[in-house]
Amino acid sequence: MEPAVSNGRLEVSCGNKIPKSTPCPRPVPGEASGGCSFDGAQITLIPIADAAHLVHGPIACLGNSWESRGSLSSGPELSAYGFTTDLGEQDIIFGSEQKLHESIRYIVSRFAPPAVFVYTTCVTALTGEDIEGVCKAESERLGTPIIPVNSPGFVGSKNLGTRLAGDVLFQHIIGSTEPEQTTSHDINLIGEYNIAGEMWHIERLMQQAGMSILSRITGDGRFREVGWAHRAKANMVVCSRALLGLAVQMERKYGIPYFEGSFYGAKETSYSLRQMAYLTGDRDVERRVDKLAAREEMRLSLELEPYRKQLKGKRAVLYTGGVKSWSVITALQELGIKVVGVGTNKSTAEDVSRIADRIGDDAEYIPEGGARQILKTVRSRKADMVIAGGRNMYMALKEQIPFVDINQERHKAYAGYDGLLSLAKQLVHTLQHPVWELTAKLAPWEEETEFAD
Amino acid sequence: MSERPNIVDHNQLFRQDKYVRQREEKRAFEAPCSPEEVTDTLEYTKTKEYKDKNFARTAVVVNPAKACQPLGAVMAALGFEKTLPFIHGSQGCTAYFRSHLARHFKEPVPAVSTSMTEDAAVFGGMRNLIDGIENCIALYQPEMIAVCTTCMAEVIGDDLSAFLANARQEGVLPEDMPVPFANTPSFSGSHITGYDAMLRSVLETLYNKSGRTAQPGHELKLNVLLGFDGYTGNFAEMRRMLGMFGATYTILGDHSSNFDSGATGEYSYYYGGTPLEDVPKAADAAGTLAIQQYSLRKTLGYMKQTWGQQVSSISTPLGIRATDRLLEEISRLSGREIPEALKQERARIVDAMMDSHAYLHGKRVAMAGDPDMLIGLIGFCLELGMEPVHIVCSNGDRKFEKEAELLLKSSPYGAEATVHSGQDLWHMRSLLFQDPVDLAIGSSHLKFAAKEAEIPLLRVGFPIFDRHHLHRYPIIGYQGALNLLTQFVNTILDVMEEQAPDHSFDLVR
Numbered sequence: 001m002e003p004a005v006s007n008g009r010l011e012v013s014c015g016n017k018i019p020k021s022t023p024c025p026r027p028v029p030g031e032a033s034g035g036c037s038f039d040g041a042q043i044t045l046i047p048i049a050d051a052a053h054l055v056h057g058p059i060a061c062l063g064n065s066w067e068s069r070g071s072l073s074s075g076p077e078l079s080a081y082g083f084t085t086d087l088g089e090q091d092i093i094f095g096s097e098q099k100l101h102e103s104i105r106y107i108v109s110r111f112a113p114p115a116v117f118v119y120t121t122c123v124t125a126l127t128g129e130d131i132e133g134v135c136k137a138e139s140e141r142l143g144t145p146i147i148p149v150n151s152p153g154f155v156g157s158k159n160l161g162t163r164l165a166g167d168v169l170f171q172h173i174i175g176s177t178e179p180e181q182t183t184s185h186d187i188n189l190i191g192e193y194n195i196a197g198e199m200w201h202i203e204r205l206m207q208q209a210g211m212s213i214l215s216r217i218t219g220d221g222r223f224r225e226v227g228w229a230h231r232a233k234a235n236m237v238v239c240s241r242a243l244l245g246l247a248v249q250m251e252r253k254y255g256i257p258y259f260e261g262s263f264y265g266a267k268e269t270s271y272s273l274r275q276m277a278y279l280t281g282d283r284d285v286e287r288r289v290d291k292l293a294a295r296e297e298m299r300l301s302l303e304l305e306p307y308r309k310q311l312k313g314k315r316a317v318l319y320t321g322g323v324k325s326w327s328v329i330t331a332l333q334e335l336g337i338k339v340v341g342v343g344t345n346k347s348t349a350e351d352v353s354r355i356a357d358r359i360g361d362d363a364e365y366i367p368e369g370g371a372r373q374i375l376k377t378v379r380s381r382k383a384d385m386v387i388a389g390g391r392n393m394y395m396a397l398k399e400q401i402p403f404v405d406i407n408q409e410r411h412k413a414y415a416g417y418d419g420l421l422s423l424a425k426q427l428v429h430t431l432q433h434p435v436w437e438l439t440a441k442l443a444p445w446e447e448e449t450e451f452a453d
Numbered sequence: 454m455s456e457r458p459n460i461v462d463h464n465q466l467f468r469q470d471k472y473v474r475q476r477e478e479k480r481a482f483e484a485p486c487s488p489e490e491v492t493d494t495l496e497y498t499k500t501k502e503y504k505d506k507n508f509a510r511t512a513v514v515v516n517p518a519k520a521c522q523p524l525g526a527v528m529a530a531l532g533f534e535k536t537l538p539f540i541h542g543s544q545g546c547t548a549y550f551r552s553h554l555a556r557h558f559k560e561p562v563p564a565v566s567t568s569m570t571e572d573a574a575v576f577g578g579m580r581n582l583i584d585g586i587e588n589c590i591a592l593y594q595p596e597m598i599a600v601c602t603t604c605m606a607e608v609i610g611d612d613l614s615a616f617l618a619n620a621r622q623e624g625v626l627p628e629d630m631p632v633p634f635a636n637t638p639s640f641s642g643s644h645i646t647g648y649d650a651m652l653r654s655v656l657e658t659l660y661n662k663s664g665r666t667a668q669p670g671h672e673l674k675l676n677v678l679l680g681f682d683g684y685t686g687n688f689a690e691m692r693r694m695l696g697m698f699g700a701t702y703t704i705l706g707d708h709s710s711n712f713d714s715g716a717t718g719e720y721s722y723y724y725g726g727t728p729l730e731d732v733p734k735a736a737d738a739a740g741t742l743a744i745q746q747y748s749l750r751k752t753l754g755y756m757k758q759t760w761g762q763q764v765s766s767i768s769t770p771l772g773i774r775a776t777d778r779l780l781e782e783i784s785r786l787s788g789r790e791i792p793e794a795l796k797q798e799r800a801r802i803v804d805a806m807m808d809s810h811a812y813l814h815g816k817r818v819a820m821a822g823d824p825d826m827l828i829g830l831i832g833f834c835l836e837l838g839m840e841p842v843h844i845v846c847s848n849g850d851r852k853f854e855k856e857a858e859l860l861l862k863s864s865p866y867g868a869e870a871t872v873h874s875g876q877d878l879w880h881m882r883s884l885l886f887q888d889p890v891d892l893a894i895g896s897s898h899l900k901f902a903a904k905e906a907e908i909p910l911l912r913v914g915f916p917i918f919d920r921h922h923l924h925r926y927p928i929i930g931y932q933g934a935l936n937l938l939t940q941f942v943n944t945i946l947d948v949m950e951e952q953a954p955d956h957s958f959d960l961v962r
Contacts, residue, residue, distance in 0.1 A: 027568035030588025036545020060639035087568035102512030
């Protein structure tokens with residue numbers, strides 16, 4: 001297991017433990033690549049549901065991306081709106097600061113958000129717009145925080161963008177408001193985006209154990225709520241190394257201890273809850289967590305029984321981003337599934353060493369993207385299924401390989417104890433589908449010719 | 454059958470009491486406004502006053518209904534055999550294009566990026582381009598690489614033609630590999646202009662490379678262009694109709710097989726497309742027929758000027774009259790009679806329209822989409838006795854407005870319509886509240902406004918992310934008219950049933 005509490009030992013950078021993947025890989029020209037820093041920053045901040053998110057750039061960045069994340073909100077929906085300055089040629093030549101001023105004013109006067117995030121894009125970074133200046137001036141004029149997010153696509157990978165978004169949270173937001181009340185059991189969840197409502201599972205478990213979430217960073221988050229994150233007793237960095245830097249900074253400045261954990265799989269869930277309880281320093285909460293974990297694990301193991309039987313010994317190739325690459329492994333192992341291949345393309349060296357802890361050399365590491373590589377692994381390791389995200393789904397289906405979507409577009413929550421049960425059901429459901437029988441057999445006329453031979 | 458696991462998605466899961474209570478508790482601090490205030494504000498946003506303020510907006514776009522140039526360029530590139538779309542710029546754009554197209558077609562989308570970073574921004578992206586070409590040839594073995602730019606490369610002023618020449622000089626790019634390229638900054642035009650720019654470049658590059666001289670009319674074949682078309686079914690329908698004529702033809706830019714390939718058990722990067730050697734031959738064709746205009750301006754201009762082609766272009770042929778025109782054009786260009794079977798098909802579709810006319814007659818419609826599609830939709834709605842009321846075209850220009858207005862004037866059913874080019878879906882929302890309609894027609898992005906206005910959305914156009922397989926059915930031609938008619942009338946019947954009180958819940962409709 002990971003060290004429980006950091007003492008500031010971990011740096012914001014990627015570290016340099018090597019095996020089979022270089023940390024924070026630079027994008028390689030000529031490959032089918034993943035998202036950019038703008039994308040990373042946007043997906044980190046967009047779950048702050050009551051804020052307006054304004055993309056300062058040409059239509060590209062927003063026109064191709066708005067409303068395509070699965071982060072759910074329990075209330076406000078403003079962040080689902082696509083706001084962009086939609087720059088044209090004239091704006092590039094003569095500058096677009098005035099357009100940005102007007103856009104911000106329009107949004108604040110019509111939508112009255114608690115804050116506006118303004119995203120730099122490649123173009124506005126290159127043309128040298130003074131976005132920080134505009135934001136500052138408009139914040140003062142309007143009395144609404146207007147927050148610049150300086151993460152243009154070309155600075156690097158998606159992962160870097162999430163880190164930059166973490167800096168924005170730390171510099172501009174955290175510490176800007178005060179909670180109405182605090183308890184000694186307040187935890188922040190950092191890097192949990194409430195995909196398919198997963199956070200609601202976690203929140204319930206925490207409530208049952210007598211703990212509460214002070215700030216959701218940022219899944220189902222609210223702007224004011226992120227502002228008072230500095231009053232928490234502990235930070236949990238959920239499934240995202242990208243925001244680890246934020247936790248480190250908060251520990252240094254506010255003395256809030258943090259730990260890294262995951263909610264995929266029963267073991268990881270129990271472990272995460274225990275860590276939280278430990279950091280609250282309340283023996284009573286710890287006891288409640290122990291009871292809860294014991295009860296849930298017992299219940300789960302009974303309910304999982306029929307599914308485990310069907311999944312035992314099945315082989316999977318896992319190709320997903322960052323931290324899910326290791327945390328989902330544990331969940332799959334608990335179901336009796338053998339992970340025979342794993343993508344490390346978007347994982348940091350730390351992630352890779354965690355993968356190694358869990359599967360050692362039994363599996364093939366797929367360091368580079370590209371459908372061919374994934375498919376080769378599936379074939380050579382005789383995998384029964386691929387577990388990955390939308391961009392790889394259709395190529396798996398072309399090869400008639402059962403596929404389970406684990407990324408942001410899915411509609412099922414897999415976190416927590418109930419989530420593991422959902423995942424088990426989904427896997428069984430997928431593997432059982434009659435279409436695989438159809439694909440496994442030849443068409444009748446092809447069979448006949450075989451007999452004829 | 455084995456025991457079926459009961460899996461609930463988040464729709465059902467989070468309706469359970471325990472989660473509902475959890476969210477209610479949370480709401481206590483997050484919504485300081487009273488429910489009355491929320492309702493009042495919501496009502497205010499539906500007023501004329503708000504609409505005026507909304508339409509006075511100049512600086513910001515809210516809920517855009519267009520994508521950018523390189524997305525169209527990728528689609529154009531995938532219309533050709535063994536062609537790899539190659540995007541010069543920072544890497545995120547490429548990921549967006551791949552997801553965007555994959556979500557619409559439910560197919561894998563090959564495309565690579567030069568992954569420019571900060572140093573490229575300072576020193577130029579030549580190294581990225583050359584290294585990128587070397588890598589992608591090694592990884593994906595394309596026969597043609599179609600390069601387009603993103604706004605970043607355009608802003609720093611990268612010179613593609615010089616870079617590609619250098620790549621050839623360095624020996625990275627084989628002499629004989631065609632590399633069409635197009636400048637496609639997102640700060641001008643939209644996905645349809647990008648489609649046009651890339652298609653033109655492909656035709657020009659392959660034609661020049663062949664060293665031939667166009668001999669228009671030398672061949673009996675027709676050139677057929679479908680433009681930026683989100684319907685793979687349209688390609689099949691076009692082939693079927695041309696086949697019935699007995700016409701020979703070349704489809705220039707046929708992305709249908711790349712976006713609708715079979716699950717054969719083996720994934721390939723390249724499933725089809727127009728063969729490269731067919732392109733120079735197309736310069737000798739008897740004539741060119743295009744069923745989009747706004748997305749093919751430069752391409753058709755090139756074919757007219759350089760190839761001396763006889764070009765006929767119409768907007769997306771939706772409905773009866775537009776299909777009539779299409780068949781007349783095919784007949785004229787190919788010198789063949791309109792086949793009897795298509796005439797019978799027309800009669801059958803007209804019959805179907807009569808069967809359903811009562812339910813469609815007088816229905817007021819709002820629509821948003823690309824210019825060619827909208828011209829087609831307006832025409833079809835008028836034929837169906839539906840009344841187009843709000844027409845929003847984010848990437849429309851003055852010429853589109855004029856054409857749309859002329860078409861609307863041709864029928865009493867078009868009397869109430871207003872055409873809004875350059876506007877977005879937030880404008881559309883105001884229109885829907887200020888002057889309510891019965892139906893909305895457009896891409897998936899329109900679903901939010903339609904839901905608020907409590908009207909059904911008929912999904913037509915691009916992108917359609919939230920319904921399956923619509924793109925596999927043609928919407929052009931008589932058969933396409935039947936498909937759209939089926940979708941339209943049955944949606945209206947669904948709504949009627951949903952709203953029907955017991956005494957009107959009829960068996961026969």
